[in-house]
Amino acid sequence: MDTISSSASLSTPRFRCFDPTNSYHSTTTVNHRPYFLTFSANSTTASTRDCSSKDAMKNSTKYEPKIITGDDGYVLEDVPHLTDHISDLPTYPNPLQDNPSYSVVKQYFVNADDTVVQKIVVQKDSLRGTHFRRAGPRQKVYFESDEVHACIVTCGGLCPGLNTVIRELVCGLYHMYGVNRVLGIEGGYRGFYARNTVLLSPKVVNDIHKRGGTILGTSRGGYDTSKIVDSIEDRGINQVYIIGGDGTQRGASVIFEEIRRRGLKVAVVGIPKTIDNDIPVIDKSFGFDTAVEEAQRAINAAHVEAESFENGIGVVKLMGRYSGFIAMHATLASRDVDCCLIPESPFYLEGPGGLFEFIRKRLKEHGHMVIVIAEGAGQELLSESMRAMDQQDASGNKLLQDVGLWISQKIKDNFANREKMNITLKYIDPTYMIRAIPSNASDNVYCTLLAHSAIHGAMAGYTGFTVGPVNGRHAYIPFHRVTERQNKVVITDRMWARLLSSTNQPSFVDPKQVIKDKDTVDEEPRSQLLNGENHIDTLTTQERV
Numbered sequence: 211m212d213t214i215s216s217s218a219s220l221s222t223p224r225f226r227c228f229d230p231t232n233s234y235h236s237t238t239t240v241n242h243r244p245y246f247l248t249f250s251a252n253s254t255t256a257s258t259r260d261c262s263s264k265d266a267m268k269n270s271t272k273y274e275p276k277i278i279t280g281d282d283g284y285v286l287e288d289v290p291h292l293t294d295h296i297s298d299l300p301t302y303p304n305p306l307q308d309n310p311s312y313s314v315v316k317q318y319f320v321n322a323d324d325t326v327v328q329k330i331v332v333q334k335d336s337l338r339g340t341h342f343r344r345a346g347p348r349q350k351v352y353f354e355s356d357e358v359h360a361c362i363v364t365c366g367g368l369c370p371g372l373n374t375v376i377r378e379l380v381c382g383l384y385h386m387y388g389v390n391r392v393l394g395i396e397g398g399y400r401g402f403y404a405r406n407t408v409l410l411s412p413k414v415v416n417d418i419h420k421r422g423g424t425i426l427g428t429s430r431g432g433y434d435t436s437k438i439v440d441s442i443e444d445r446g447i448n449q450v451y452i453i454g455g456d457g458t459q460r461g462a463s464v465i466f467e468e469i470r471r472r473g474l475k476v477a478v479v480g481i482p483k484t485i486d487n488d489i490p491v492i493d494k495s496f497g498f499d500t501a502v503e504e505a506q507r508a509i510n511a512a513h514v515e516a517e518s519f520e521n522g523i524g525v526v527k528l529m530g531r532y533s534g535f536i537a538m539h540a541t542l543a544s545r546d547v548d549c550c551l552i553p554e555s556p557f558y559l560e561g562p563g564g565l566f567e568f569i570r571k572r573l574k575e576h577g578h579m580v581i582v583i584a585e586g587a588g589q590e591l592l593s594e595s596m597r598a599m600d601q602q603d604a605s606g607n608k609l610l611q612d613v614g615l616w617i618s619q620k621i622k623d624n625f626a627n628r629e630k631m632n633i634t635l636k637y638i639d640p641t642y643m644i645r646a647i648p649s650n651a652s653d654n655v656y657c658t659l660l661a662h663s664a665i666h667g668a669m670a671g672y673t674g675f676t677v678g679p680v681n682g683r684h685a686y687i688p689f690h691r692v693t694e695r696q697n698k699v700v701i702t703d704r705m706w707a708r709l710l711s712s713t714n715q716p717s718f719v720d721p722k723q724v725i726k727d728k729d730t731v732d733e734e735p736r737s738q739l740l741n742g743e744n745h746i747d748t749l750t751t752q753e754r755v
């Protein structure tokens with residue numbers, strides 16, 4: 211069977227995606243030869259490459275993205291499947307159909323043709339655009355329940371909800387698919403080869419979602435592809451669930467490549483975790499809402515302190531290495547913030563339109579003010595003044611200077627020392643407090659959906675993907691799409707304008723530069739969470755996994 215059929219009516223789609231897990235395909239891959247539809251950067255024409263031979267795959271070079279095109283500009287950026295590199299894999303009926311809890315579900319399985327569109331705001335003559343494979347259970351699975359040996363690892367910094375994802379992976383595997391061999395890898399990637407493992411059962415993980423952190427521990431650095439894949443192979447692990455941020459997903463992608471090169475029947479699934487919300491394509495990352503909510507406590511405290519003193523200034527530093535989403539959302543939610551500074555919007559202190567001029571004006575008007583600053587903001591100013599060394603953490607991330615301390619000192623130097631004003635400045639640094647807490651109710655639900663989507667994908671034989679909501683629908687996204695760039699606040703977007711209008715702070719941006727930047731934008735920014743139709747509130751009500 212070919213990957214593309216050409217039936218013409220709309221009810222039977224004109225284009226049918228290749229989904230090896232649904233009934234109208236043969237139950238094994240014996241009768242069809244999987245193809246990659248490959249796509250090169252300077253060509254828009256798909257070409258087929260026969261990949262059914264395991265040996266061919268072993269010798270092949272880097273995995274090429276599976277791009278499948280259809281009518282009217284339809285593009286499916288598909289994810290790899292185990293049958294792409296292993297032929298003759300048997301399939302089994304999905305045990306979910308005999309699960310009493312799911313017996314009320316009208317349609318157990320997602321339609322083979324279901325894909326999720328990346329851009330939902332379109333015009334009459336728009337092309338159909340990029341799609342991702344919809345997440346969810348398939349009729350056929352590629353693993354028998356007692357054959358599955360899964361493992362879970364958490365990497366990178368902490369984030370509210372890590373324990374919930376772990377819990378729901380373990381419970382989901384057990385309750386939906388009857389899987390009872392799940393191994394926890396301790397201490398991040400290096401745990402595969404240098405740390406202990408722990409057996410995870412529904413009983414072990416029963417109430418871990420009420421705790422912050424990760425029961426498995428985490429780390430930065432310590433990534434060694436061959437040692438990790440050797441460990442996976444030696445332990446007979448065949449489903450690998452990797453929870454982590456951009457660095458982790460890059461690592462997961464390399465692990466997938468190596469597993470594919472070795473021709474192993476191992477599904478590699480990434481679950482995106484980042485408190486900074488800097489992973490592209492997905493609507494938002496888990497733990498983000500919880501962090502924004504917790505940040506309110508710090509902002510409230512800063513506000514109470516500031517308004518209780520003459521010329522009181524409260525400074526709150528929030529996380530956000532390269533992306534200011536937490537600061538932006540915490541500011542918008544609070545309404546007590548007078549100025550929000552983020553990495554994406556360079557600012558300056560002195561002179562007309564600068565921060566000091568604004569502080570002076572606000573103190574005169576209101577007698578107090580609150581400043582929220584993301585940790586990555588103004589780093590270029592700090593580097594100049596502090597002659598920063600280019601230090602990195604174990605994962606190669608740039609180590610930042612403490613911008614909160616720096617800006618607090620600069621404000622005191624200018625107003626108290628130079629201008630001899632009577633100011634009282636309180637600096638609050640809740641950075642780790644907002645990420646070390648358990649996830650809130652809505653993040654808990656989100657984490658559950660992520661875990662379930664991940665499990666359904668792995669059971670269906672998909673691999674080499676990250677799972678996440680795209681416009682409110684969970685989808686399987688190829689690794690390269692979430693690692694090729696970082697999601698950032700777009701300061702020419704309406705969301706940042708909303709913030710500027712709510713705080714009335716200067717934009718610090720030269721309008722001429724904005725016009726120039728607008729002309730050079732080549733990719734539409736993804737949803738900025740509260741932006742019009744892409745409103746993220748739709749997630750919990752509309753979501754179907």
Ligand SMILES: Nc1ncnc2c1ncn2[C@@H]1O[C@H](COP(=O)(O)OP(=O)(O)OP(=O)(O)O)[C@@H](O)[C@H]1O
Binds near residue numbers: 400433462485
């Ligand atoms: N390009 C890469 N290739 C392989 N492994 C990587 C890569 N980048 C990072 N890693 C590994 O991924 C793990 C986590 O990376 P990192 O510390 O950057 O956190 P992260 O996943 O980006 O999460 P966050 O930044 O949200 O805390 C580390 O063990 C690191 O060695």
Ligand SMILES: O=P(O)(O)OC[C@H]1O[C@](O)(CO)[C@@H](O)[C@@H]1O
Binds near residue numbers: 645
């Ligand atoms: O101190 P750590 O663990 O390196 O984490 C700090 C970093 O982790 C994050 O929370 C996520 O990348 C960043 O916001 C922050 O810079």
Ligand SMILES: [Mg+2]
Binds near residue numbers: 455
């Ligand atoms: Mg990162």
